[in-house]
Amino acid sequence: MAQFKDKILLKKIALCIKQLRKNKNITLDDFYVDTGIHLARIEQGKTNISVSTLSLICNYFEIDFIDFFKLLKDI
Numbered sequence: 001m002a003q004f005k006d007k008i009l010l011k012k013i014a015l016c017i018k019q020l021r022k023n024k025n026i027t028l029d030d031f032y033v034d035t036g037i038h039l040a041r042i043e044q045g046k047t048n049i050s051v052s053t054l055s056l057i058c059n060y061f062e063i064d065f066i067d068f069f070k071l072l073k074d075i
Contacts (some may be wrong), residue, residue, distance in 0.1 A: 005048050012075045013054070014045035016068065019075075020061045035060055 017039065021031060031039050035056060041047040042057075049057075058068050 007045065009072075010048060011045040012072045013049070014043050015075050016071050017057060018043045019071075020063065024061065031060070 021028075021039065021043075028039050028043075031037065037053060037056065039057075042049055042053075054068070055065065058065055063071075
């Protein structure tokens with residue numbers, strides 16, 4: 001089964017994650033050391049991340065899933 005990619009949604013998610021990371025002054029390396037998640041490809045909108053990965057990212061940035069998706073509508 002082919003994996004569906006909504007490129008517009010992925011780009012919005014990427015921008016939101018990047019904005020959260022920059023607002024907290026966290027480098028890509030620091031994020032990786034803390035979580036084991038490589039954000040570079042995610043922040044480029046090239047990776048169709050899982051809900052589980054997004055949940056871990058939200059937890060790291062101390063933001064609720066619902067609040068994360070509210071941020072997307074402003075991007």
